[in-house]
Amino acid sequence: MRTSKRSFFPSKEGKFNEWQLGVCKQCVADAAVWKLNAEMMTQFKNLSALANTLYIANADTAKKNKETRLYKDATFKALKEFIRNVLYPTLKANSLVADVDLVLMGFPSRGFTAHEPIPVPEEVPVLTTDVGKHHGITVYAGLKQKTHLTDSQRRSGIYGFKLKYLVDGETVWQELTSTSLKHTITFPAEYEGKHVEFIAAWVNPRLQEGPWSDTVKALIN
Structure with missing residues (x-):
């Protein structure tokens, strides 16, 4: 799988869509074993499905336009941010997820298998x-x-x-x-x-x- 120099994502849009669907399928299949956060998985599944729907829709030259392209691009960006900043760090920090599973899904190998307790935020965002x-x-x-x-x-x-x-x-x-x-x-x-x-x-x-x-x-x- 070819990736861009600045990330682990496949560089071609079609390949990225295929890859993210595979990662989502793997996470859904192993969610119970890996004890993945239910809300996080719901968000991932929703973003993954929407990205795939918009990718397919924009492949139809008779239906796509500037608005649909912008919506698709924004959704792909949100999905990539979620995978990079939320999903991958969560999987990497989860000792129940074997390093080989990360690599097989196309993620970089981790350098650790455990993490310390983390406080829950007490501040209220404005x-x-x-x-x-x-x-x-x-x-x-x-x-x-x-x-x-x-x-x-x-x-x-x-x-x-x-x-x-x-x-x-x-x-x-x-x-x-x-x-x-x-x-x-x-x-x-x-x-x-x-x-x-x-x-x-x-x-x-x-x-x-x-x-x-x-x-x-x-x-x-």
């Missing part, structure tokens, strides 16, 4: 939003000037934040995890003019949540 172009909204966990966690935050157990959002007219909250202090979500064109609510909580490397923030609303343009 959310702000920026409404951008192409129906995108950027959510910041903290000050907009800061996009990376501080050493103090990491020492307190903060690994990233879990973000949940609900669009007007929908009943199921969507969720994702980011290890940056900001995350941009690109919504479908038909969501234009709708409000979306956001809440967030800091998480540690095991995705254990701290207290949830107040709700913040934004309008999709």
Whole structure:
């Protein structure tokens, strides 16, 4: 499997899609044995399925357009961030996952098999939003000037934040995890003019949540 020089992902989009589907299938099959976090697996399965659906749809020249391409690109980016920043570190830190399994799935080999206890975050994130172009909204966990966690935050157990959002007219909250202090979500064109609510909580490397923030609303343009 050929990968890009800067990551372990296959460099071709089609190969990456095939690879991520295989990784997801493997994780689902061994989730009980590896005792993988149920919420993390739900997020992975949802992102994986959506990425595959959009990849197939954009392969149809009669259906694809700029909007569908942007939505697909944003979904692939979110999936790669999730695999790189959440899934792989979780698998690597899990002593129940054999090193050979990591390598067979296409991940780099780990250099350790155990980890120390990690505190659960006690802080409450303060959310702000920026409404951008192409129906995108950027959510910041903290000050907009800061996009990376501080050493103090990491020492307190903060690994990233879990973000949940609900669009007007929908009943199921969507969720994702980011290890940056900001995350941009690109919504479908038909969501234009709708409000979306956001809440967030800091998480540690095991995705254990701290207290949830107040709700913040934004309008999709």
